[in-house]
Amino acid sequence: xxxxxxxxxxxxxxxxxxxxxxxxxxxxxxxxxxxxxxxxxxxxxxxxxxxxxxxxxxxxxxxxxxxxxxxxxxxxxxxxxxxxxxxxxxxxxxxxxxxxxxxxxxxxxxxxxxxxxxxxxxxxxxxxxxxxxxxxxxxxxxxxxxxxxxxxxxxxxxxxxxxxxxxxxxxxxxxxxxxxxxxxxxxxxxxxxxxxxxxxxxxxxxxxxxxxxxxxxxxxxxxxxxxxxxxxxxxxxxxxxxxxxxxxxxxxxxxxxxxxxxxxxxxxxxxxxxxxxxxxxxxxxxxxxxxxxxxxxxxxxxxxxxxxxxxxxxxxxxxxxxxxxxxxxxxxxxxxxxxxxxxxxxxxxxxxxxxxxxxxxxxxxxxxxxxxxxxxxxxxxxxxxxxxxxxxxxxxxxxxxxxxxxxxxxxxxxxxxxxxxxxxxxxxxxxxxxxxxxxxxxxxxxxxxxxxxxxxxxxxxxxxxxxxxxxxxxxxxxxxxxxxxxxxxxxxxxxxxxxxxxxxxxxxxxxxxxxxxxxxxxxxxxxxxxxxxxxxxxxx
Amino acid sequence: xxxxxxxxxxxxxxxxxxxxxxxxxxxxxxxxxxxxxxxxxxxxxxxxxxxxxxxxxxxxxxxxxxxxxxxxxxxxxxxxxxxxxxxxxxxxxxxxxxxxxxxxxxxxxxxxxxxxxxxxxxxxxxxxxxxxxxxxxxxxxxxxxxxxxxxxxxxxxxxxxxxxxxxxxxxxxxxxxxxxxxxxxxxxxxxxxxxxxxxxxxxxxxxxxxxxxxxxxxxxxxxxxxxxxxxxxxxxxxxxxxxxxxxxxxxxxxxxxxxxxxxxxxxxxxxxxxxxxxxxxxxxxxxxxxxxxxxxxxxxxxxxxxxxxxxxxxxxxxxxxxxxxxxxxxxxxxxxx
Numbered sequence: 001x002x003x004x005x006x007x008x009x010x011x012x013x014x015x016x017x018x019x020x021x022x023x024x025x026x027x028x029x030x031x032x033x034x035x036x037x038x039x040x041x042x043x044x045x046x047x048x049x050x051x052x053x054x055x056x057x058x059x060x061x062x063x064x065x066x067x068x069x070x071x072x073x074x075x076x077x078x079x080x081x082x083x084x085x086x087x088x089x090x091x092x093x094x095x096x097x098x099x100x101x102x103x104x105x106x107x108x109x110x111x112x113x114x115x116x117x118x119x120x121x122x123x124x125x126x127x128x129x130x131x132x133x134x135x136x137x138x139x140x141x142x143x144x145x146x147x148x149x150x151x152x153x154x155x156x157x158x159x160x161x162x163x164x165x166x167x168x169x170x171x172x173x174x175x176x177x178x179x180x181x182x183x184x185x186x187x188x189x190x191x192x193x194x195x196x197x198x199x200x201x202x203x204x205x206x207x208x209x210x211x212x213x214x215x216x217x218x219x220x221x222x223x224x225x226x227x228x229x230x231x232x233x234x235x236x237x238x239x240x241x242x243x244x245x246x247x248x249x250x251x252x253x254x255x256x257x258x259x260x261x262x263x264x265x266x267x268x269x270x271x272x273x274x275x276x277x278x279x280x281x282x283x284x285x286x287x288x289x290x291x292x293x294x295x296x297x298x299x300x301x302x303x304x305x306x307x308x309x310x311x312x313x314x315x316x317x318x319x320x321x322x323x324x325x326x327x328x329x330x331x332x333x334x335x336x337x338x339x340x341x342x343x344x345x346x347x348x349x350x351x352x353x354x355x356x357x358x359x360x361x362x363x364x365x366x367x368x369x370x371x372x373x374x375x376x377x378x379x380x381x382x383x384x385x386x387x388x389x390x391x392x393x394x395x396x397x398x399x400x401x402x403x404x405x406x407x408x409x410x411x412x413x414x415x416x417x418x419x420x421x422x423x424x425x426x427x428x429x430x431x432x433x434x435x436x437x438x439x440x441x442x443x444x445x446x447x448x449x450x451x452x453x454x455x456x457x458x459x460x461x462x463x464x465x466x467x468x469x470x471x472x473x474x475x476x477x478x479x480x481x482x483x484x485x486x487x488x489x490x491x492x493x494x495x496x497x498x499x500x501x502x503x504x505x506x507x508x509x510x511x512x513x514x515x516x517x518x519x520x521x522x523x524x525x526x527x528x529x530x531x532x533x534x535x536x537x538x539x540x
Numbered sequence: 541x542x543x544x545x546x547x548x549x550x551x552x553x554x555x556x557x558x559x560x561x562x563x564x565x566x567x568x569x570x571x572x573x574x575x576x577x578x579x580x581x582x583x584x585x586x587x588x589x590x591x592x593x594x595x596x597x598x599x600x601x602x603x604x605x606x607x608x609x610x611x612x613x614x615x616x617x618x619x620x621x622x623x624x625x626x627x628x629x630x631x632x633x634x635x636x637x638x639x640x641x642x643x644x645x646x647x648x649x650x651x652x653x654x655x656x657x658x659x660x661x662x663x664x665x666x667x668x669x670x671x672x673x674x675x676x677x678x679x680x681x682x683x684x685x686x687x688x689x690x691x692x693x694x695x696x697x698x699x700x701x702x703x704x705x706x707x708x709x710x711x712x713x714x715x716x717x718x719x720x721x722x723x724x725x726x727x728x729x730x731x732x733x734x735x736x737x738x739x740x741x742x743x744x745x746x747x748x749x750x751x752x753x754x755x756x757x758x759x760x761x762x763x764x765x766x767x768x769x770x771x772x773x774x775x776x777x778x779x780x781x782x783x784x785x786x787x788x789x790x791x792x793x794x795x796x797x798x799x800x801x802x803x804x805x806x807x808x809x810x811x812x813x814x815x816x817x818x819x820x821x822x823x824x825x826x827x828x829x830x831x832x833x834x835x836x837x838x839x840x841x842x843x844x845x846x847x848x849x850x851x852x853x854x855x856x857x858x859x860x861x862x863x864x865x866x867x868x869x870x871x872x873x874x875x876x877x
Contacts, residue, residue, distance in 0.1 A: 040711055045834075048621065055594055056621055138590040209625075224625055225834060226707060226826040248711050252824045256689055257705050260697045266704040418837065426585065458585070 037245040039521070039537055042258050042267040046228060046251045050219055051207035052182050053134055053141040062182045063531035067230065067247075069185030069213030070238045072096045072108050072127065072164070073176070077525055083290055084525040084536070088442045091176060094238045095122060095186055095214065096164075106176065110162040114237050116188040116214045124164040129189035131156040131166075133202045141183045147441065148178020171481035174441055181440050182529055188212040216242050216535045225251055230534065242535040243523075262287060262516055268539065269517040271532065274391050278514045279334040288519055291512040292526045293338045296447050297438025298354050299392075301400070302461045302505040304431050309381070314373035316503045319432075320359040321366035322403045328508060332395045337509035348500070351492035353444035357500050357507045367407055378408020384433040388418025393434055396508075400434075428456075428463050435461060436511060440528045444492045445476040452499060462504035469498050548863060552856040559852040560612070560845075564605055567841040574621065574839040595621070608845070617849070618842030620835060627846035631828060635850065636721025637708060638827035641819070642812045644743055645750025649808075653755045654801070657762025661770060662789060672759055679756030684815045688749040688822035695745055703741045705823045710738045746823045753815050754808050761804040765797040772796075798869055806862045810855060 049057040052065035074094040077084040093099065096108040114122040132153040134141045145151065149172040157165040168175055178184070191212050192203035206212075211219045216236045221229040230247040250267075252258045259277050261267035263286065273281070282289040301323065303310035310316055325341040343356035370378070383401060385393035394415070401411045411432070416424050424430060437459050439446045450457050453473050454465040476491035499505075513530045523536040575592035592598045596607065611618060617627035660672035695702040703710055708723055716726040716735050723739035769775060770793050778788045817829030828847060835843035 034712060038712075042706075055591060223826060224620075224630070225831060226824075250706055250711065250824065252706065253821045253830065254689070254705075254824070257692060257822065257824070260692065261704055261706070264697060264700070264704065266706075420839075426588070 034246070036539060039244045039247045039269065039534065039539060040267050041247065041249045041269045041532065042252045042261055043249070043270060044251065044253055044255070044258075044272050046225060046249065047222075048224065049208045050211050050222065051204065052185060053137050053202075054204050054208050055139060057140070059531070062529050064211065064219060064228065065182050065185055066527070066529060066531060067217045067534050068211035068215040068219060069187070070095045070114075070122075070215050071180055071185055073099060073180045074238075075180055080292075080526070083292055085292065086525070086527050088177070088295075088528075091180065095127070101176070104171075105165055105167045107159065107163060107165045110164065111237050112162060114214055115235055116191070116212065117218050117233050117235075118188065118191060118212075119235075120188060120190065122186060122214050123161045124158040125161075126189040127164045127186050128153075128156045128158050129193075130187045131184060133187070134184050137202050137204065144181060144183045144440070145178065147446070148172060148174040148176075150175065150178060150184075172477070173480040174443065174446065177441050185213060185215075188214075214238070217247065227251065239535065243538045244534055247534050262518070265518060268521050269515065269532065269537075271513065271515045273514065273516060275332075275334045275336045275514070278336060278516060281516055286519070287516050288521070290515045290517075290524055291336055293510040293512055294436075294438045294530065295526075295528050296353065296440075296442040297436060297510060298340060299337075299396075299434065299436045299508045299511055300505045301508065302430075302433050302435060303503075304429065304462055305502075305504045306463045307429070307431065309373075309375065309379050310431060312373050313502065314369045315375065315379075316506075318366045318369035318373065318407065319404070320357075320503050320506045321362045321369065322400075322407055322409075323359070323506060323508070324361055324399050324403050325359075325508065326361065327399050328396055331399065332392055333509065333511075336512045336514060338512070340507035340509050348493045348496045351444065351489040351496075353447055353492070353496065354507065354510050355496065357503075359506065361403070363403065363406055370407055370409075375408075378410065380410045380412075381431045382414045383411040384414040384416055384424070384430045386418055386421040386435065387415045388421060389436070390415070392511075396434060422458070425461050426458055428461070430461075433461070434508075438511075438530075442528060443480070444496070445473055445480060448473050448495050448499070449477070451505070452495065464502070464504035466498065466502065469495060469502075472498065544863070544867070545860065548860050552860075555856065556849075556852060559849060560609065563845045563848040564608055567839075567844050568601060568604075574841065617846040620843045621838070621840045627842045630831060630843065631846055631850050633721070634826060634828040634831050637825060638813070638816055638820070638829060640708075640722045640724065641743065641746055641750065641825060641827060642809070642816055644747040645754055645812060646805075646809060648747055648751035649754035649758055650805075652751065653758035654762050656755075657759040658766055658789065658794065660759070660763045661766035664767065669763075672763060676756040676759050679752050679754075679759075682752065683818075684749055684753050685818040685822055687752050688746070688819055691745045691749055692822065702745045703738070705745070706742075707824045707826055708739060708742055709735070710742070713738045746819050746825060749819055749822075750812055750815060754812055757804055757808050757811075758801065762797065762801050765800045766793060769793045769797045795869065799866065802862055802865055802869065806858055809858060813851065813854075 043060070045058070045060055047058065047061035047064050049055075049061045050064050050068070051057065052062055054061075072093070072095050073091050075086040075088065076090050076092050078087040079085070091099065093111070095110055095114055097111045098109040100107045110122060110124060110127070116122060131150070135145045135151055135153060136142065149169045150166070151169060155167045155169065157167060159165050166175075166179070187207065192207055195206035196203035197205075209222070214236070216233055216238060217230040218233055219228060220231045221227070228249045230249070232242055232245050234241070252261065255274055255277065258267070258270045259273055259281070262270055262281070278289060278291070281287050301319065303316050303319065305311055305316070323341075325339065329335060329337060329339055340354055340356045342360050343358045345358045348355065370376070383397050385397050387393075397413050401413060404411050425435070437447070437451055439450065450459040452460060452464055452469050454467070454470045456463060456465065472491045472495035476488055476495065479488035479491055513526065515524055517524065520540045521537060522540070523538045525533050525536045527533055575588050575595060575597055596604060599607075608618070615628065617631070619626050620630060656672055656675075660669040663669060692702070692705050696705060709715060713735055716723060716730045716732055719726050719729050724736060724743070727733070727736040727739055775788060775793055778792050813829070816827060817833055819825065820827040820830040821833070828850070832844060832847035835847070
């Protein structure tokens with residue numbers, strides 16, 4: 001740039017600012033061109049690891065994996081209320097061009113022209129190595145594989161270079177869907193092995209920093225806590241070629257600034273603005289706002305059923321009738337949630353989950369139940385929540401505290417920092433708390449298996465145990481595996497009815513995933529992992 | 541002089557050892573289970589135990605401490621779990637960002653506060669003095685995140701004069717090749733004026749935010765110290781001798797008034813590093829403060845220890861520089877040492 005040009009740009013800026021007009025941030029035409037093919041995403045936090053199978057990969061890390069790696073299979077989209085939504089019941093190939101489902105195995109034919117980003121062809125050997133890795137590294141990935149009865153390396157068989165077989169340990173309806181989640185991604189095994197060490201045979205350190213897949217995008221720059229830059233992989237064969245060439249994902253910790261960036265048109269997409277901002281942006285009509293309920297997810301009030309006072313069913317019912325449901329929907333969520341209360345009494349009609357529970361706010365009834373339970377003068381307890389989601393949890397707990405006060409129940413609010421929340425839940429001695437659970441696999445028995453089964457997983461935060469419940473859940477799992485629809489429906493209805501009768505946890509609402517984007521950006525798709533899929537976005 | 545430096549460095553060693561022990565203990569004593577946090581949303585107790593073993597958190601504390609100190613002696617600060625990078629490289633790459641911001645804020649604050657403080661002292665009781673009082677009061681009472689958000693709202697959102705608060709450079713610029721790590725200097729070295737302009741524009745509002753905060757103590761101390769010096773006998777003598785007001789104020793009074801100002805400067809600099817944490821959050825600045833806070837929130841030990849250690853070293857260097865500056869300004873301080 002010479003002096004004359006510099007002066008020209010400087011005077012343009014000066015006039016622009018003097019007139020009170022927004023000075024454009026870009027001046028050269030090459031940059032304007034780049035901007036139209038680039039998607040700028042802003043969010044509060046970013047990935048800590050580019051490998052979903054790594055140690056302690058956080059949720060934003062799933063987004064990187066999803067866009068940079070291919071799985072054998074994936075789900076097509078269907079339309080739900082005008083938004084493309086993944087179709088749980090349909091499977092299509094991503095790396096596989098054909099899937100043959102046998103009685104106790106599934107055989108996949110790989111696309112012959114599929115290559116990794118460094119140009120080496122994708123073979124069945126890579127697929128097996130990646131699956132072996134997922135079931136062997138331990139921690140979350142191994143655990144997620146187990147949820148679909150994928151547990152041992154022996155289950156994964158290389159038939160020939162382009163044919164791969166998965167042998168089933170047992171019949172499980174969740175095995176195939178579990179191959180389409182984020183975890184079983186296919187990695188360039190030779191490249192990772194080259195960079196692995198004796199202490200780190202699965203190359204966790206290398207894959208943490210480098211994306212080594214065959215996916216539609218690759219990470220070209222990653223500054224943790226600041227930004228991730230993705231470039232399109234022009235040789236991708238997993239699906240139609242994405243329109244967006246470059247994705248820049250910037251971490252902007254201040255929610256106010258994220259909103260300002262959107263409103264000024266500098267950022268294209270943001271998806272973790274507070275509910276209030278979303279409602280106001282929706283009303284202003286300047287941006288496209290899409291809200292979709294979490295699939296298979298619920299915010300709830302949980303109670304520890306092993307200790308007094310909540311070991312008493314009547315006390316739990318009293319709490320269920322004391323919750324200010326509608327107030328929570330209006331004042332906390334600003335309507336951005338799907339109510340899960342106020343169902344007509346008389347039992348569950350449909351075998352679907354989540355569905356509303358038959359509770360409403362009825363303080364008189366609550367008081368009566370509490371008196372019958374032997375606490376006519378109320379009681380004292382603590383109400384805990386995760387500070388990591390304080391924006392929703394804090395007002396929610398304060399509203400609940402107010403209503404409980406009217407019953408004579410004195411609650412102390414216990415705010416637990418996000419880093420401690422899981423530890424505290426694991427101890428299983430919080431008496432009363434609010435929490436969210438949502439499952440990647442959208443099946444009622446999957447939700448109930450984690451949250452209500454007597455094996456007492458981390459998510460059975462209430463330490464609820466019931467032989468009848470276990471029978472329903474196990475029954476539903478085996479009925480689903482054998483395709484027995486009648487038995488399945490009966491079991492699912494049975495477990496939901498029992499969950500509402502015993503009320504160890506009280507459903508409040510299904511939270512929404514909120515996305516705000518510029519009007520010229522289209523192609524948002526809802527996925528079970530709730531993160532963005534860059535492949536479908538279009539910027540006009 | 542060399543002897544002075546050596547003795548100062550020698551006294552710093554026990555503080556450093558203390559810092560190493562205290563940060564190690566503090567991060568372990570704090571509630572929060574790193575293993576449970578990093579095991580993710582769907583972890584079983586076994587999964588958490590596996591991660592704990594991997595992180596070495598199952599070993600007894602003394603063993604963990606020995607491991608830490610051994611690594612430290614090799615210059616290895618460990619790896620951050622939440623960003624996945626070695627702490628030493630992260631600090632090295634983030635410190636210049638914070639330093640550039642803090643120094644720009646400090647220089648701007650000095651450029652405004654010192655003349656202002658002198659004017660207020662010389663023209664005591666006039667409108668300049670009152671304006672000084674109002675501005676310093678406002679500067680102390682406005683929290684930095686508030687001023688930051690307010691400036692963003694006015695200059696970016698409403699007027700559109702400032703660029704988007706997206707860190708050190710506009711999204712479509714690439715960072716200049718690293719020489720000092722200061723973008724303003726590096727872009728000039730590279731001769732890339734467009735990048736220089738972008739970096740300067742990004743820096744403007746955060747710098748003003750910090751300067752508003754730092755201005756108050758400097759201006760107040762300058763004023764107070766000037767007042768006491770101006771009323772002293774040697775100034776009266778100088779005036780009586782018929783020296784020009786400029787010579788009296790700038791040469792005789794100000795030089796003597798500078799010692800307390802320098803002391804305050806050291807304090808203000810350390811406050812600024814603290815205030816930086818909030819400013820970095822508001823402006824998405826990839827500095828060291830936001831890095832440490834994020835690590836603390838997620839119970840990520842290594843970066844917190846690394847951050848405290850880096851800060852301790854920085855303070856020690858700062859104090860050393862200030863001690864030496866005393867000597868340059870005031871010969872008495874030299875002989876006392």
